[in-house]
Amino acid sequence: MEALGMSRLIVISNRVSRPTKTGNQGGLAVALSQALRESRGIWVGWSGEVTENFTGQIGFSEDEGVKTATIDLEEQDVDEYYNGYANKTLWPLFHFRIDLAEYARDFEGGYNRVNQRFADTTSPLIEPEDIIWVQDYHMIPLGRMLRDRGHDNRMGFFLHIPWPPTRLLVSLPHHSKLVQTLFAYDVVGFHTEEWLESFRHYVEREMGGTVDGDFVTLGNRTIQAIACPIGINAQEYASAAVSDAAKDMYEKVRRSLQDRPMIVGVDRLDYSKGLEERFNGYARFLKDHPEQHRNVVLTQIAPPSRGEVESYQQIRATLDALAGRINGEYSDVDWTPIRYVNQGYPRDKLAGIYRAAKIGLVTPLRDGMNLVAKEYVAAQDPDDPGVLILSRFAGAAQQLKDALLINPYSPEEMSDAITRALSMPLDERKRRWRAMMDSVEQQDISWWRQRFTERLMAVQRDGEVKPEAQPA
Known part of the structure; x- marks a missing residue:
């Protein structure tokens, strides 16, 4: 796969979709499975199973040439992280349904705790040349947590849902703290220019950041924020x-x-x-x-x-x-x-x-x-x-x-x-x-995957971008 070269891809998402012989995976799963197969990568996520006590034990599997690594979560984790912060707080808010969003300290605590657990269990799997690609709103702070554990790998994040307007996002307790964690990534992707523009607006108005084309700077950290619409096969x-x-x-x-x-x-x-x-x-x-x-x-x-x-x-x-x-x-x-x-x-x-x-x-x-x-x-x-x-x-x-x-x-x-x-x-x-x-x-699923990973590969290990990757 040209976009990844010899680097291994590590995909981290809430759930893992294992390939099947019947091929009845969703489009995203098919695209990521292909990239993982070609780069000898690993797909990390929650198993969907509940355990009485979290142990951090990783379940490894390989299906149709795709390696997966999954962890079980406690019932409290599922209630607070998945049913709570992800689906009762972030999902309605990011879909402009502020009337349905529920704000609870336990939800936010569970969300951060589960992201820390993913960081702890994924960290030993990461090799220096790996490319890390985190998927969706369940895992926004994960990149920051991996950086805190000493990983300087190229790291990208893609949001599969809308990014809300600033006037709605500010209703989220500790909203700036959450957004700040996105600056641990090198490339952050959105589906449309509208969602991208909402992100830029928030960073400029609420955080005092600056925008120069695809480059968004906050303090001493500059990332690329791009519109990259996902497709199907x-x-x-x-x-x-x-x-x-x-x-x-x-x-x-x-x-x-x-x-x-x-x-x-x-x-x-x-x-x-x-x-x-x-x-x-x-x-x-x-x-x-x-x-x-x-x-x-x-x-x-x-x-x-x-x-x-x-x-x-x-x-x-x-x-x-x-x-x-x-x-x-x-x-x-x-x-x-x-x-x-x-x-x-x-x-x-x-x-x-x-x-x-x-x-x-x-x-x-x-x-x-x-x-x-x-x-x-x-x-x-x-x-x-x-x-x-x-x-x-x-x-x-x-x-x-x-x-x-x-x-x-x-x-x-x-x-x-x-x-x-x-x-x-x-x-x-x-x-x-x-x-x-x-x-x-x-603009099919392969175009989407290649466009994002090419941007990520163009990032130097110090966070700078190779000149040929900068927009004309």
């Missing part, structure tokens, strides 16, 4: 859409629809995904267009997540009730307007579902990127592609400008977009799809 996904499993699922779905056009949504059950607003927008469409009754079906696939967090229990209850009310109001004996499915599907079957849908409805209220939008595009039949309706508040909207971009808070906009998509001529559908597919193919 577009060609692999397009191939999956014509696999036998995908074809079987496509035929199964089309038969069940009895030739009705289908709208599809695929989202984790999460309040940031705009599912309640989506159901309300679809209900508005049914109200505005009685002539479309019995002619269209919304299939919403929403696997449950974080069921132990109260706000996630509430969104599930809300959606159950809303789907029931809409179906009760509009259904007929041989037609149900919403198919609401609380389970996930393997990638090849999901590709068949995408391909069977005339409309992909992707309406998050806020999203770092949203790879479902890109998967929907990649799965389409080039000769008869569907139409993507996309929230302008998803990071993907910066790339997929030929989608029908909407405000997900507006039921009228969603209703109008569904109406337009259902009647869109084939030549316009093909033109829009081709432009989006070009973007999905060009």
Whole structure:
């Protein structure tokens, strides 16, 4: 792998995704697994298991050529670090839901304690030439803790969720202390220019730092902060859409629809995904267009997540009730307007579902990127592609400008977009799809990984950047 040369890559994230023979990993896992395989690297993370007493014992494994190292956490760790600070404090705040964010001293303490435990257990595994790449909001302070243990390796951090505006971030207790830990890294990545600009604004306004292009300086420390949108393996996904499993699922779905056009949504059950607003927008469409009754079906696939967090229990209850009310109001004996499915599907079957849908409805209220939008595009039949309706508040909207971009808070906009998509001529559908597919193919998952790791490799061991890596 050119980007890493002879250096070994160490990826550290909350959870580890081990490769499987069936290949049903997410896009991020596939990209990182490939890089780890090529560099003889290690993927470090939580095993997902709970132990009565934390020992620091590392469980080593190797699957499909990828080495993993995992640790078990105590129940208190999971409650405070994962369910608490990560998912009750940072997740809602970074998705602009300050009303749902919970601030508890125990949460912050547990978050720092678990990051210290990751630093302690990872530290002996690190060799001097290793490249360290920390993933996402669970591990923000980990780089600082590794530096404190004497590691001067090239070290990068990537945030997979939005970075909130300064006016929201300052509501977080000890916000500047948390942000300061990012300056232990050499390269910090965000999905979009908007999230990057919010980070720069905070550093300048709240911390007195300076910004010069990609370079952000705080005190005597300068890092590179870049926008680097993640992608999918577009060609692999397009191939999956014509696999036998995908074809079987496509035929199964089309038969069940009895030739009705289908709208599809695929989202984790999460309040940031705009599912309640989506159901309300679809209900508005049914109200505005009685002539479309019995002619269209919304299939919403929403696997449950974080069921132990109260706000996630509430969104599930809300959606159950809303789907029931809409179906009760509009259904007929041989037609149900919403198919609401609380389970996930393997990638090849999901590709068949995408391909069977005339409309992909992707309406998050806020999203770092949203790879479902890109998967929907990649799965389409080039000769008869569907139409993507996309929230302008998803990071993907910066790339997929030929989608029908909407405000997900507006039921009228969603209703109008569904109406337009259902009647869109084939030549316009093909033109829009081709432009989006070009973007999905060009800035794919390998492009994302290589762009970030090349920046990281260009950093000298003293933290300076090689001249050729500096922006023109």
